[in-house]
Amino acid sequence: MRIGVQLPDGLKKRAIEICEKLGDVILSGESCFGACDIDFDLLEDVDILYHYAHTSILKIEKVVYVPYFLDYDVKKICESLKKLKEKRIALISTAQYCHKLPEIKENLEKFGFNVELKKGKRSEYLGLVVGCDYSVIKDSKAEAIVFIGDGIFHAKGAVIYSGRRVYALNPFNFELIEVKVEDFIRERYIQISRCVGLKNLGILVSTKPGQKRLKIAEEIKRKAKEYGLRAIVVYISEITPEKLENLPFDFYVNTACPRVSYDDYIRFKRPIITPQEFDFLLGLKNYLEIDEIQIE
Numbered sequence: 001m002r003i004g005v006q007l008p009d010g011l012k013k014r015a016i017e018i019c020e021k022l023g024d025v026i027l028s029g030e031s032c033f034g035a036c037d038i039d040f041d042l043l044e045d046v047d048i049l050y051h052y053a054h055t056s057i058l059k060i061e062k063v064v065y066v067p068y069f070l071d072y073d074v075k076k077i078c079e080s081l082k083k084l085k086e087k088r089i090a091l092i093s094t095a096q097y098c099h100k101l102p103e104i105k106e107n108l109e110k111f112g113f114n115v116e117l118k119k120g121k122r123s124e125y126l127g128l129v130v131g132c133d134y135s136v137i138k139d140s141k142a143e144a145i146v147f148i149g150d151g152i153f154h155a156k157g158a159v160i161y162s163g164r165r166v167y168a169l170n171p172f173n174f175e176l177i178e179v180k181v182e183d184f185i186r187e188r189y190i191q192i193s194r195c196v197g198l199k200n201l202g203i204l205v206s207t208k209p210g211q212k213r214l215k216i217a218e219e220i221k222r223k224a225k226e227y228g229l230r231a232i233v234v235y236i237s238e239i240t241p242e243k244l245e246n247l248p249f250d251f252y253v254n255t256a257c258p259r260v261s262y263d264d265y266i267r268f269k270r271p272i273i274t275p276q277e278f279d280f281l282l283g284l285k286n287y288l289e290i291d292e293i294q295i296e
C-alpha cells in the first residue's frame with residue numbers, strides 16, 4: 001500500500017521523524033495551510049493520504065485527517081479565567097487546542113460560570129474556529145468570548161464577527177488579554193480605499209475544493225459590471241504574488257481563503273480585498289464583516 005503524508009509548515013521540520021514512524025511513505029512538498037489544502041496530485045498516486053494537524057472540512061476519499069493536539073494545563077487555564085468579570089462566556093479555540101475545551105467548560109461551571117461551547121459549520125470539534133468559519137459563536141448569548149490559543153488572528157476575527165468583547169488566553173504563558181481590532185480595521189479600510197477609482201478587476205477563484213466559490217465570483221462580476229468596472233474571473237490554485245505578477249488587473253477580489261487578504265495582503269503589489277469589502281467599496285454595505293466560506 002502506498003501512503004502519502006501532508007504536513008503544515010509548522011510540522012515540516014519534523015517530517016523525517018513522522019515519515020519514518022509511518023514506514024515507506026511519500027511526503028508532499030506542497031503547501032498545507034488548512035484542511036482545504038489537499039495535495040491532489042499526490043492523492044492520485046497513493047492509496048491513503050495522511051493530512052496532519054487540520055480537522056476535516058470536506059470528506060474526500062482516501063484522505064485521513066490526523067489531529068495534532070498540544071497538551072496544556074486546564075487547571076491553570078481555569079485559574080486565569082476566574083478573574084474575568086463576565087460570568088457568561090463562550091469558548092473558542094483552534095485545531096491544536098480545542099480538544100480540552102469540554103474539560104475547561106466543566107471546570108469553569110464548577111466556579112459558577114455559564115459556558116457556551118458549540119460546534120460550527122466547518123468543524124468537527126466543539127468550539128473550533130478556522131479563519132473562514134466563526135459560526136460557533138453565531139447567535140451567542142455570551143457576555144464575552146474567550147479564545148484559547150497562540151497568535152491573535154482568530155481572536156480578532158471573533159471580535160469582528162460577533163461584535164462582542166473577546167479575551168485571548170495563551171495556553172503556555174497564561175497571559176490573558178482583551179483583544180482590540182482597531183489596527184486590523186484601519187488596515188482593511190486602507191486596502192479598500194486603495195481600490196477607489198480603479199477600473200480593471202480580477203476576481204480570484206481558487207480551484208481548491210474547500211475554497212472554490214464560483215457563484216460568489218459570478219455575483220461579484222455582475223455587480224462590478226453594473227458599476228462600470230471591467231471584471232474577469234480568474235481561476236487559480238494557490239494565490240501568490242508571483243502568479244498575479246503578469247496579470248493586468250488594477251485590484252483583486254479574493255473569493256478563496258480569506259487569510260490571503262487578511263494576513264498576506266502586504267506581499268501583493270495590488271490591493272486584494274474580500275467579497276464583503278467589495279460590497280463596502282461599492283457602497284452596498286456600510287460596515288465591515290469577516291469573510292466566511294460556505295461550500296457551494
Ligand code: SF4
Nearest residue numbers: 033034036131132257
Ligand atoms: S479556507 Fe483558509 S481559513 Fe478556511 S480552512 Fe482553508 S486554509 Fe483554513
